[in-house]
Amino acid sequence: MPTQDPSDERIALLQGTLDLLILRTLLFGPQHGQGVARAIQEQSRDVLLVDHGTLYPALQRLESKGWIAAEWGTSANNRRARFYTITKAGRKQLTQETNQWRKLATAIGRVLGPEEH
Amino acid sequence: MWWRRKQGDFHDELEAHLQLEADQLNSEGLDPVDAQTAARRALGNRTSAEERFYESSRWMVGQHFLRDLRFATRVLLKDAKFSMLAILGLALGIGITTAIFALITATMRFGDWAAVQDPDSYVGLLSRARDTSLSYSDFRYFQQRATSFSAMSAESGRWGFILGPVSPGSEAEDVEGRFESADFLSVIGLHPALGRSFSKEEEQVAGPPVALLNFQFWQRKFSGDPGVLGKTVVLNNHAVSIVGVADARFAVADGASFYLPLEMQPLLSDRGDWLHAARATWLIVGARLRPGATRQRAQAEMDVLSPALGPDKVAVSVTAGGPINPQKRREILTAVVAVIVALSMILLIACSNLANLLLARSVVRRREIGVRLSLGASRARLVCQLLTESMLLAIAGGMLGMVFSSWLAKAVFVLVNPTPGLALQLDPTWFLYGVALSLVTGVSFGLGPALAATKTDLARSLHSEGMSGTPRSPSERIWAPRNLLVIVPLAVSLMLLIAAGLAIRFVERTFFTGPGFDSAHLIAMSFRLNSQGYDQARTLQFQEDLRSRVAGTPGVSAVTLAAASPISRGMGVFPIVSEGSAVSAEESLLHVECDVVSAGFFETLGVPVVRGRAFAVSDRDGSAPVAIVSQELVRRYWPGEEPLGKRIRLNTGSSFFEVIGVVRDLDNPRLSSATPVAYVPVGQGKLLLAGARLETPPYQMQFLIRSSGEPAALKSTLHHEALATDPSLWVNIQTLQELREESVGPIRMFSLLLSALGALALLMASVGIYAILAYAVSQRTREIGIRMALGAQRREVVILVMQRTVVLIVWGIGAGFLGALALSRILAKGLGQLGGLDPVTCVSVAVLLGTVALLASYLPSRKALRVDPVQALRCE
Numbered sequence: 001m002p003t004q005d006p007s008d009e010r011i012a013l014l015q016g017t018l019d020l021l022i023l024r025t026l027l028f029g030p031q032h033g034q035g036v037a038r039a040i041q042e043q044s045r046d047v048l049l050v051d052h053g054t055l056y057p058a059l060q061r062l063e064s065k066g067w068i069a070a071e072w073g074t075s076a077n078n079r080r081a082r083f084y085t086i087t088k089a090g091r092k093q094l095t096q097e098t099n100q101w102r103k104l105a106t107a108i109g110r111v112l113g114p115e116e117h
Numbered sequence: 118m119w120w121r122r123k124q125g126d127f128h129d130e131l132e133a134h135l136q137l138e139a140d141q142l143n144s145e146g147l148d149p150v151d152a153q154t155a156a157r158r159a160l161g162n163r164t165s166a167e168e169r170f171y172e173s174s175r176w177m178v179g180q181h182f183l184r185d186l187r188f189a190t191r192v193l194l195k196d197a198k199f200s201m202l203a204i205l206g207l208a209l210g211i212g213i214t215t216a217i218f219a220l221i222t223a224t225m226r227f228g229d230w231a232a233v234q235d236p237d238s239y240v241g242l243l244s245r246a247r248d249t250s251l252s253y254s255d256f257r258y259f260q261q262r263a264t265s266f267s268a269m270s271a272e273s274g275r276w277g278f279i280l281g282p283v284s285p286g287s288e289a290e291d292v293e294g295r296f297e298s299a300d301f302l303s304v305i306g307l308h309p310a311l312g313r314s315f316s317k318e319e320e321q322v323a324g325p326p327v328a329l330l331n332f333q334f335w336q337r338k339f340s341g342d343p344g345v346l347g348k349t350v351v352l353n354n355h356a357v358s359i360v361g362v363a364d365a366r367f368a369v370a371d372g373a374s375f376y377l378p379l380e381m382q383p384l385l386s387d388r389g390d391w392l393h394a395a396r397a398t399w400l401i402v403g404a405r406l407r408p409g410a411t412r413q414r415a416q417a418e419m420d421v422l423s424p425a426l427g428p429d430k431v432a433v434s435v436t437a438g439g440p441i442n443p444q445k446r447r448e449i450l451t452a453v454v455a456v457i458v459a460l461s462m463i464l465l466i467a468c469s470n471l472a473n474l475l476l477a478r479s480v481v482r483r484r485e486i487g488v489r490l491s492l493g494a495s496r497a498r499l500v501c502q503l504l505t506e507s508m509l510l511a512i513a514g515g516m517l518g519m520v521f522s523s524w525l526a527k528a529v530f531v532l533v534n535p536t537p538g539l540a541l542q543l544d545p546t547w548f549l550y551g552v553a554l555s556l557v558t559g560v561s562f563g564l565g566p567a568l569a570a571t572k573t574d575l576a577r578s579l580h581s582e583g584m585s586g587t588p589r590s591p592s593e594r595i596w597a598p599r600n601l602l603v604i605v606p607l608a609v610s611l612m613l614l615i616a617a618g619l620a621i622r623f624v625e626r627t628f629f630t631g632p633g634f635d636s637a638h639l640i641a642m643s644f645r646l647n648s649q650g651y652d653q654a655r656t657l658q659f660q661e662d663l664r665s666r667v668a669g670t671p672g673v674s675a676v677t678l679a680a681a682s683p684i685s686r687g688m689g690v691f692p693i694v695s696e697g698s699a700v701s702a703e704e705s706l707l708h709v710e711c712d713v714v715s716a717g718f719f720e721t722l723g724v725p726v727v728r729g730r731a732f733a734v735s736d737r738d739g740s741a742p743v744a745i746v747s748q749e750l751v752r753r754y755w756p757g758e759e760p761l762g763k764r765i766r767l768n769t770g771s772s773f774f775e776v777i778g779v780v781r782d783l784d785n786p787r788l789s790s791a792t793p794v795a796y797v798p799v800g801q802g803k804l805l806l807a808g809a810r811l812e813t814p815p816y817q818m819q820f821l822i823r824s825s826g827e828p829a830a831l832k833s834t835l836h837h838e839a840l841a842t843d844p845s846l847w848v849n850i851q852t853l854q855e856l857r858e859e860s861v862g863p864i865r866m867f868s869l870l871l872s873a874l875g876a877l878a879l880l881m882a883s884v885g886i887y888a889i890l891a892y893a894v895s896q897r898t899r900e901i902g903i904r905m906a907l908g909a910q911r912r913e914v915v916i917l918v919m920q921r922t923v924v925l926i927v928w929g930i931g932a933g934f935l936g937a938l939a940l941s942r943i944l945a946k947g948l949g950q951l952g953g954l955d956p957v958t959c960v961s962v963a964v965l966l967g968t969v970a971l972l973a974s975y976l977p978s979r980k981a982l983r984v985d986p987v988q989a990l991r992c993e
């Protein structure tokens with residue numbers, strides 16, 4: 001396991017949110033696992049930490065649920081890689097989960113009250 | 118997703134990830150080596166990821182199972198001796214149990230109640246008196262008055278008849294029949310398969326004599342010929358015409374061949390007129406409730422009707438499900454439960470044996486299990502795996518057992534089946550029962566050892582194998598489950614062996630030793646003249662005539678007549694009273710057998726008169742009453758006294774007979790006890806038997822013929838001679854040896870079966886004892902090693918090991934004796950002649966069992982001696 005520096009400000013992902021982020025990332029087109037991890041990290045401006053070790057079992061889980069499809073292909077720098085594409089069921093799932101997440105975030109925000117600066 | 122992604126594919130993907138990540142880091146400015154390391158670190162525990170991928174597969178459970186199965190098969194094949202033993206033991210246990218189950222269910226299917234249509238509205242009318250049956254007049258009274266029923270029918274017990282020759286050239290036969298009312302088929306919803314039931318006219322006293330045939334009898338005797346209708350047969354010397362054949366489902370296993378109108382009873386029987394005797398309660402009555410009528414309403418009506426019959430009439434109960442005596446139903450249930458309990462004992466032995474073996478083996482495998490546990494296998498997984506092994510054994514044993522069971526059930530069925538035309542069908546219930554039994558066996562007796570084996574303390578099992586704590590004293594944990602595994606099989610095999618011993622001794626008494634005279638060349642020829650219309654004068658004439666003709670037949674060295682066969686129990690057992698002795702209660706008197714014999718009886722049998730004289734022709738009706746007694750009677754009744762000249766009376770109210778001679782006992786002198794017998798001469802039989810109820814008239818005798826050559830040839834000559842004057846007579850000609858074999862045959866079968874089961878139980882118990890001791894010894898290896906290193910003698914070590922076993926064996930034998938006592942009580946009810954527990958059988962069986970058990974325990978203790986002290990201590 002990679003050891004984490006206590007001063008590190010990055011946040012480990014909440015349980016269940018990884019699926020959502022993977023699906024969201026794949027919305028922009030086929031991507032391999034490493035690309036997905038990088039994309040999440042970059043888009044969250046390096047706040048969210050993706051444990052590479054947990055990413056692949058998660059991809060496998062989504063695949064077996066039929067939300068994403070996979071195919072071996074070649075990467076931009078001519079490496080062999082397994083590319084994932086979001087399926088129709090995956091899109092539906094993403095919409096649903098995004099809505100849920102927004103509701104949850106709003107609700108938690110309300111409970112926590114106005115931001116204090 | 119129907120396909121499964123391969124583990125290798127996942128591995129490749131992770132590899133690709135590392136490459137891509139390293140490339141990226143490299144392009145971001147890290148040098149190649151650092152980039153590789155960083156990428157690997159970011160990925161974290163790769164094995165754990167791969168494992169998670171593996172376990173997410175939906176095929177996991179099935180795969181575990183398949184792997185367990187493969188592993189179990191391999192383990193069991195590796196230890197083939199163990200597996201064979203376990204499988205064979207289980208196969209026998211399950212086989213015997215399911216075979217008996219099949220027989221019980223088959224018997225119940227053949228039973229009368231299976232044929233009853235719409236059983237909910239079928240009831241029985243049982244008298245509340247002891248015998249539950251009603252008299253003829255009561256039956257007709259209820260039939261006319263009761264309004265709750267749409268039909269009512271009465272049936273008698275089975276009566277024996279002589280069926281005259283049905284065609285020229287064939288011979289008379291003894292058959293059984295029942296008297297029935299006309300509705301006997303329709304009341305249970307059946308119809309004659311052929312012809313019709315009795316008409317109104319035929320149900321009149323002295324109406325036309327008619328009969329219906331049993332379906333199976335019709336098939337056997339008349340080959341199912343429909344032309345049998347209207348045919349006339351002779352039953353007990355009366356012409357009876359056949360009007361129908363009963364439904365094939367009616368009374369399938371009953372044994373009665375003829376159904377006759379109730380009103381023919383006085384005609385066909387010489388036991389008197391039972392139609393008009395109010396005291397004769399001989400009918401079992403069944404009835405069909407009228408639509409809408411309830412059993413409660415019917416009962417209320419009967420409660421009103423019964424007292425009208427008179428003040429001394431007993432009440433009648435309306436019972437659900439037909440006229441089955443509740444007492445009898447209880448008896449059947451008891452018998453079924455007893456059989457099932459006995460069977461479960463056999464299965465229990467088989468199972469405890471398996472448990473023992475598994476337990477003993479788990480010791481051998483303790484290291485393996487310890488290693489697997491310490492490498493991270495969960496206990497549940499290991500228990501699952503051990504259970505798979507025991508289940509595999511149980512299922513293999515069960516399948517073999519089912520094969521064995523179908524053979525056994527069919528063999529027993531053929532052996533006992535009294536009615537031809539019946540076949541045993543093994544139905545799905547039987548199969549399901551066997552499968553369920555195997556599964557239950559596998560789980561219940563595999564679970565214990567599996568849990569015990571995986572409970573091992575890791576550190577201990579890996580380091581010091583022998584350390585199993587200080588053994589507590591044996592008596593303290595005598596009822597521990599593990600000890601019960603030794604005690605119970607021992608006790609059960611002891612019970613079975615004692616029962617077998619009793620049966621064998623009985624058979625030996627009556628079969629192997631035989632009587633104290635040559636019975637192979639003594640032919641008995643008996644008739645049922647009274648059933649075939651012969652009166653006293655004609656009978657005597659016939660007997661005298663035949664006697665003189667037989668005496669003149671070549672090959673006959675002697676001929677005599679006797680009322681009862683010398684190998685039967687005589688004409689009955691009577692209390693003996695000597696003239697001038699004090700009057701005492703009948704129970705305290707000596708009971709003796711008695712027989713009425715003609716002159717020449719003792720010479721024909723070859724039994725010498727040891728004192729006094731034999732009967733002479735002058736001892737006859739009208740001369741002074743005389744008797745001859747056996748030696749045993751003298752020994753018991755007049756020890757040390759002079760018997761000749763004493764006067765005895767055998768039946769209250771009969772005359773006194775003077776003892777004129779003493780004969781040697783008929784019983785084999787090798788037997789420890791003989792039967793006291795008294796004989797009286799032919800003409801004086803009626804003096805002896807005055808007032809006694811007899812099945813046959815006292816003047817009707819059977820012939821005893823001593824053959825000088827081969828009895829088989831003489832038998833056919835005698836047969837010809839017997840039928841010379843009247844070819845319609847029924848005659849039975851057999852040597853006394855054949856008659857004896859016939860009577861002890863079933864008991865011999867029974868004793869053989871019991872001994873086989875007992876031997877099986879003994880074998881299983883020994884294997885179990887061996888296994889449990891091997892287990893105990895291996896647990897104490899270290900202790901034994903230390904003892905030997907400190908100078909313990911071999912003898913002391915053996916004693917140490919066997920001490921515990923001896924206690925267990927003693928307990929097992931003690932419990933077995935208690936069980937045997939109970940079993941002998943049950944057996945004594947069924948087979949009265951078997952007698953109680955005799956010390957010889959008990960002691961010899963206990964010694965045999967104890968020896969075998971000690972032997973089984975000696976072998977592992979020898980193994981203890983081979984323990985190398987150095988080796989045992991080095992285990993540390």
